[in-house]
Amino acid sequence: MKRAVLRILGALTLMGAAACAAVATSTPGPLPGLDRAIRMEARHVPLGLGGATLAPGVRYAGGLILRGPGLHGLSDLKIESSTADDANAWVVSDFGDLIRFTLRLDRNGRLTSADTAISRPLTGPDGTILTPKPNADAEGLAILPNGEVLVSFERDHRIWSYGVGAGERPVAVAAPAVALPDNEGLEALxxxxxxxxxxxxxxxGAWLCAIDCVPMGRSPLIPADDYRFTGADRDPAGDGWFVVERFYRPPLDMRVRVxxxxxxxxxxxxxxxxRPPASVDNFEGIAAVATPTGTRLYLLSDDNANPLQKTLLLAFDTPG
Known part of the structure; x- marks a missing residue:
């Protein structure tokens, strides 16, 4: 049995080496402070034949599989700025990391690659790095119009502000004053x-927060059909939001809808x-960006640090 396992591991290693030859790989140079450059591999992924249902006018705009030792457990995504050629992505992870990287677009605006990944451990109000995982389980990310970066955590449920550009020690801000299950906290921000x-x-449950938090709507907002809320971003064209709902029954049934x-x-x-057989995994993150013809949506999956899962980044264009 041991020899069989070693043969399998060896074969997987060779397959991985062959795959890496066909992907874009980048590692930035040395950085000051807590920031550290991390290796990122980006490989194109098709939407797949079957399993995808898009509303009229919605089209697939490219996708990537992201790989690298610091790219596991990615749980939310926001885009700070975007141009015709690239976009600056911010991501938080289940392991208490804040990651930034650049998305590369082709002349038609399709997602083609990602590179220059930088990671920083999230810290507490005293400046120390958050550990262990139950204290560092970042799930939601928001960037306010003034550039202030908010992060929501589960297990120890809270929302912290890391200041403009995430350049300050965090301070607690308003969070819903409700009891939440240990591993089902404030997933979307x-x-x-x-x-x-x-x-x-x-x-x-949905709340609008500022000085305090108030429930949204006349009755609690509950996802249907055993789906769960896992991500949200504001609609750049209006007053609402785009919401990610995930159905997760691994290994055979993983679905997502927006x-x-x-x-x-x-x-x-x-x-x-x-849903399978489309390119789908444990989607948790979403970012919405205005385009000349509508809104670009980026969806990001959390691989749970499981070698059988994938970190997917998919792009979709929706009409205005």
């Missing part, structure tokens, strides 16, 4: 208005639905 934020709990959430707390029909 997004900007709301000029100074507020939206928080969604995985199993249900819907609009109105300011009144009403969810639309799905804009994007993915």
């Amino acid at each position: 997004a900007a709301a208005g000029p100074t507020g934020w939206l928080a969604l709990a995985e199993g249900g 819907r609009r959430l109105s300011a009144e707390g009403v969810l639309s029909a799905p804009l994007i639905q993915l």
Whole structure:
């Protein structure tokens, strides 16, 4: 049995080496402070034949599989700025890391690659690095219009502000004053208005927060059909948000759908639905970016540091 396992591991190593030859790999140079350059491999991935249902006008705009030793457990995504050629991505992870990298687009705006990844451990109010994992389990990320970076954590449920550009020691900000399950906390976080934020709990519940948090809508917002809320970002073209809902029954059934959430707390029909055999995994992160013709949505999956799963980054264009 041991020899068989070694043969399998050897074969997987050779397969991995062959795959790396066909991907773009980058590692930035030395950086000051807590920032550290991390290796990132980006390989193109098709949407797949079957398993994808897109609303009228929604189209696939390219996708990547991201690999690297510091790219596991990625749980939310936001885009700080974007041009015709690239976009600056911010990501938080289950392991208490804040990661930034650049997305590369072709002349038609399709996602083609990612590089220059930089990682920084999240710290506490006293400046020490957050450990262990139950204290560092970052799930939601929001960048407010003034550049202030907010992070939500589960297990020890809270929302912290890391200041403009994440350049300060964190301070606690308003979070919903409700009891949440240990591993089903504030999964989704997004900007709301000029100074507020939206928080969604995985199993249900939506709140608009600023000085304090108030429930959204007339009744609790609950995902249907055994889906769970895992991500949100504001709609750059309006007052609402785009929301990620995940159905997760590994290894055979992993699904995701994206819907609009109105300011009144009403969810639309799905804009994007993915299930096997489409390219799908444990999607948790979303970023919405304005484009000349509508909105670009980026979806990011959390591989749970499981070698059988993938870190997927998929792009979709929605009409205005």
